[in-house]
Amino acid sequence: MQRFETARQAALQMRPDVPVYCFRPDVLKADARQFVDMFPGKVAYAVKTNGEELVLRTLAEAGINAFDVASPAEFAAVRAVAPDAEMLYMHPVKAQSDIRLALEEYGIRVIAVDHEAEVTKLTRVVRALDIDPGSITVFVRIQTKGHAAYELSKKFGAGPAHAVELLQRLNRYGFKVGICFHVGSQIEDPDTYERALVSADWVRGRAGVELAGLDVGGGFPAEYGHDPNRKKPEMPSLEALMTQFRGDIAEWGFDEMPLVAEPGRVIVARAFSLIVRVLLRKGKRLYINDGIWASLSDSWTGKITLPARFIPDPAIRSRNGDAGKLVPFRVCGATCDSVDILSRPFWLPETVDTGDWIEIGHIGAYSLSLRTHFNGFYPDTFVEVMKPFDEGTAPESFASLETMAD
Numbered sequence: 001m002q003r004f005e006t007a008r009q010a011a012l013q014m015r016p017d018v019p020v021y022c023f024r025p026d027v028l029k030a031d032a033r034q035f036v037d038m039f040p041g042k043v044a045y046a047v048k049t050n051g052e053e054l055v056l057r058t059l060a061e062a063g064i065n066a067f068d069v070a071s072p073a074e075f076a077a078v079r080a081v082a083p084d085a086e087m088l089y090m091h092p093v094k095a096q097s098d099i100r101l102a103l104e105e106y107g108i109r110v111i112a113v114d115h116e117a118e119v120t121k122l123t124r125v126v127r128a129l130d131i132d133p134g135s136i137t138v139f140v141r142i143q144t145k146g147h148a149a150y151e152l153s154k155k156f157g158a159g160p161a162h163a164v165e166l167l168q169r170l171n172r173y174g175f176k177v178g179i180c181f182h183v184g185s186q187i188e189d190p191d192t193y194e195r196a197l198v199s200a201d202w203v204r205g206r207a208g209v210e211l212a213g214l215d216v217g218g219g220f221p222a223e224y225g226h227d228p229n230r231k232k233p234e235m236p237s238l239e240a241l242m243t244q245f246r247g248d249i250a251e252w253g254f255d256e257m258p259l260v261a262e263p264g265r266v267i268v269a270r271a272f273s274l275i276v277r278v279l280l281r282k283g284k285r286l287y288i289n290d291g292i293w294a295s296l297s298d299s300w301t302g303k304i305t306l307p308a309r310f311i312p313d314p315a316i317r318s319r320n321g322d323a324g325k326l327v328p329f330r331v332c333g334a335t336c337d338s339v340d341i342l343s344r345p346f347w348l349p350e351t352v353d354t355g356d357w358i359e360i361g362h363i364g365a366y367s368l369s370l371r372t373h374f375n376g377f378y379p380d381t382f383v384e385v386m387k388p389f390d391e392g393t394a395p396e397s398f399a400s401l402e403t404m405a406d
């Protein structure tokens with residue numbers, strides 16, 4: 001892989017017409033280690049956030065030895081780079097053939113459920129393979145209510161009374177049991193985990209079975225950009241959040257049992273930036289070589305403020321406008337599809353023009369993992385960049401949270 005000091009140097013030397021992912025392995029390692037140091041339990045990286053081989057390999061090198069997986073392809077991806085790592089199969093709704101593959105071929109012994117039909121599938125496989133249920137820990141996923149950019153409890157999780165029943169049933173069958181939840185991704189309220197712990201405590205009290213662990217899922221917020229036109233949202237630092245979290249864990253009496261976290265976004269967001277090129281400027285619109293079907297899937301990027309840096313093409317000798325003035329541009333994606341327009345404008349210098357590049361920072365989570373081959377565009381160029389995106393002068397540009405009239 002080619003290596004550069006900064007993404008600007010990569011852009012100016014490569015003059016890329018395709019999107020380029022700038023990977024920062026040292027940032028990834030540092031963010032992973034920081035999380036491991038702060039979290040009082042096992043850390044299982046959520047592979048769906050970014051399952052690139054180079055990411056999994058770098059995390060394994062950083063000492064991550066547990067992974068949250070959801071599919072046969074994710075089992076294989078983890079096994080390929082970290083043969084001894086533990087896998088936690090935390091998808092609540094699974095194909096029975098995948099459960100069998102997980103238990104039989106991959107030796108997975110931690111699994112999540114949120115419905116009795118999932119328990120039925122699991123027990124069928126366990127009997128067929130003649131596995132001692134006592135060697136398997138089954139986490140019952142409970143619903144939570146919270147404030148996150150991306151809610152997940154609408155789709156998954158058992159209500160409290162239902163969770164009690166599932167725990168008792170699994171306990172009768174001889175499984176080790178635990179409680180898990182996922183408060184949603186990118187939480188926006190520091191009390192979110194405490195509310196989930198209150199529910200977990202209620203379920204534990206009613207179930208009256210011995211718990212082998214509590215898995216608090218993901219949701220830990222990554223740092224993104226800030227729109228200077230808006231009030232800065234009040235969110236504590238990750239450190240402060242973790243201090244509060246450890247206090248809540250102790251207060252609700254979960255500090256005596258093994259804890260698990262499944263962070264994704266908070267570990268990988270800062271490790272990548274993306275260089276895109278302006279293929280055409282048409283008035284206040286920019287047509288770029290990436291979009292919602294590739295790295296900028298709007299369901300994810302539409303709710304966060306992405307920081308960006310402008311990389312003007314030095315070959316452009318005359319420009320119109322004021323280079324010091326930021327104005328909003330509507331950003332259109334690369335495909336021939338009218339939904340491929342970002343819902344949020346990018347604020348960029350007024351002088352931006354056809355041929356310039358934009359480096360979008362903190363794009364490591366839910367970006368390249370969601371890219372598709374739609375319309376024949378599939379960004380797949382990677383370079384290594386040494387300098388962290390945030391080092392040096394502050395990024396001048398950003399994707400706003402305001403919507404933009406055409």
Ligand SMILES: *Cc1c(COP(=O)(O)O)cnc(C)c1O
Binds near residue numbers: 046048186218265
């Ligand atoms: C997506 C997911 C995660 C990761 O969530 P982040 O908010 O990115 O940390 C963890 N666990 C499960 C079960 C998930 O589905």
